[in-house]
Amino acid sequence: MRSVFLYCGMLVFTLLALVPQNTLAGSPPPQTETKPFILPFDSPPGPVTWLLGQMYGNTTGAYGNRRNFYAAGQGLHFGLDFSAACGTPIVAIGDGVVIGADGPWxxxxxxxxxxxANGWMSMYGHLLEKPKLKAGERVQQGQPVALSGDPDATCHSRPHLHLEIRDAKNTKFVNPINLIAADWDTLALFGQFGRGFERDLDNPRQWQTLYDQPDGLRGAPLLNEYAKPWPPAFDFR
Ligand SMILES: [Zn+2]
Incomplete structure (x- = not known):
């Protein structure tokens, strides 16, 4: 009998030893996740540098344009937008090789x-001018590679950088915040020119946070053709 008690005591002790101490203390687990890329600017965020303008994914802006601008990405905003004055230097988010400038992207x-080299490609859009880099040229993470511009080429209507992360086959778009090391929760507090994420009232909790947005497959059907969308009015048919 004594050996049974001893055995049980050892078992409990072993199980307790397996539980991380911070779990017992009620604190969150340590952030051990490493992300391969950095932000596309070497300046800190702020009103005179850059701010996060629109999230990746099922945004209200992408929903409204799901049948035109964003049809190729399943109705998702398949990149991140950073508001920035024209001419703001943009840096490479990782080491890599230039595929090209002013291509069909x-x-x-x-x-x-x-x-x-890690299976991803980065695409920097709405640039001020054609980047000077040539196809095949190597770039280092953090190296200035381009200047931000404006899709309307006015530099005052909606100047911003559109940054995409695509797979190496150029068929899939993924959420850059899962691959770029930054304090995204804080960045998302300021500067957004959208109204957050479009809501499907038949499934109202789906795709409503920074982190749970779906991948987009080029040319696949729309993901957000909702019967009961919210907000409902912003819809160009
Ligand atoms: Zn964009």
């Missing part, structure tokens, strides 16, 4: 595509 008037 969208986001007029100028764009840049960089291939990274």
């Amino acid at each position: 969208g986001s007029a008037p100028h764009n840049l595509l960089i291939n990274h």
Whole structure:
């Protein structure tokens, strides 16, 4: 009998030892996740540098344009927008090789595509001018590669950088915040020119946070053709 008590005591002790101490204390687990990329600016965020303008994913802005601008990405805003004055320097988010400038990748008037060795490509859009980099040129993480511009080429209507992360086959768009190291929760507090995420009133909790947005497959059907959308009015048919 004594050996049974001893055995049970050892078992409890072993199980307790397996539970992380911070779980017992009620604090969140440590952030051990590492993300391969950095922000596309070497300046800190702020009103005279840049602010996060629109999230990736099922945004109200993408929903309203799901049948035109964003049809190729399943009705999602398939990148991140950063509000910035024209001419703000943009840096490479990771080491890579330039695929090209001003290619058929969208986001007029100028764009840049960089291939990274980790299976991802980054696309920088609405640039002020055609980047000077040539196809095949190597770039380092943090190296200035382009200047931000305005899709309307006015520099006062809606100047911003549109940044996409695509897979190496150029068929899938993913949420950049899951691959770029930054304090996204704080960045999302300021500067947004959208109204958050479009809501499906038949499934109202789906895709409503920064982190749970779906991947987009090029040319696949729309993901947000809702019978009961909210807000309902912002819809160009
Ligand atoms: Zn955009």
